[in-house]
Amino acid sequence: MFKWTEKINYILVDIDGLPSEYRNFEYGKYAKYRLFSLKQSTAETYVYDISSLLSEAINGQGFRSCDIVCISLNPHVIREMMQYHIGTIQIGKPKKDLLADNLCLNVDELDKFLSFEKASFPAEIYAENISNPLSSLNIRKKATHKGNNYQLFFGGRYFPNSRGYFPYDALSERIRSFKNRKDPNIESFIQKSISVIYKHKPADLITYVPLKPKDIEEQRFDRFGSIELPKIENRQLEFTKILECIKDYSQKGSSSAETKKKNVINAYKVIDKEIVDNKTVLVLDDTHTTGSTANEIADILYEAGAKEVLFLVIGVNQMIDQNNYPFVY
Secondary structure (H helix, E strand, O other): OOOOOOOOOEEEEEOOOOOHHHHOOOHHHOOEEEEEEOOOOOOOOEOOOHHHHHHHHHHHOOOOHHHEEEEEOOHHHHHHHHHOOOEEEEEOOOOOOOOOOEEEOOHHHHHHHHOOOOOOOHHHHHHHOOOOOOOOOEEEEEEOOOOOEEEEEEEEEEOOHHHOOOOOOHHHHHHHHHOOOOOHHHHHHHHHHHHHHHHHOOOOEEEEOOOOHHHHHOOOOOOHHHOOOOEEOOEEOOEOOOEEEOOOOOOOOOOOHHHHHHHHOOOEEEOOHHHHOOOEEEEEEEEEOOOHHHHHHHHHHHHOOOOEEEEEEEEEEOOOOOOOOOOOO
16 A cells, blocks of 8 residues: 555556666556666666656656555655655665655565555545544554653654655644644544454554643643543543643744753653552553654653563654564464
């Protein structure tokens, strides 16, 4: 499954550096395809640039951008294709700047991606159309600067306006608007995500990153507080107020992970340690960038006696923290 692709009618395969098993894959059984190279030494498949390649496909052959998928191991090719709203599959282990719709670690996975059986970022697809099923989440194991481990579940990529990467991105727009108003797609995604998590790792307590003191004073919208949690085995789940933000801080303009880590130190406290003791706690937040907030909250929860800490976020900030392997339950 892909962010924009409705049906795969044309597959573009970037052969530069591509292992032979991907070059020889039977793309023709899925759709019409073309092998291409940006290197002049490969005369048969050489193209001058990505825009001319897509012009030929769209203007010359009549395909729409939502008909096309590109396969490449070059993150720069992937990035440019995405800017044209072309579906993407990146081959090989993830890199820091990976932005592909799907990450393919071995050729056997390629069939699942091209058959729409697998998605790396289900929240993005869900944000485009709430009728899409949500049966999987991405997960990363993380450790705080104090050495405490926690698990981060996330649905997709968040592209902040400041980066200017996409003029419009459905999931990113929904995350931004969710700061000020309810969003049925976001609420449904969170409900279904919690249901997916509970099948494999039930939490004793569910909470969320609380508003800052100034936000409370200004009566800002409490986005997670307005969400109705799902029923699990006929039991209605509810939020437990565990955390309190005790100082105002801002991460805007903070240029480094170290600065953001310092900004958030001692910003939160556990309200009642007895409630947390020996419990598995699931914490909700909208985005994850450097992990400074999640790290601080995980540390204070473990110090209060928590048995395990889990985080569910809607999006990871433009995959700044993308050095991970997607894990699908």
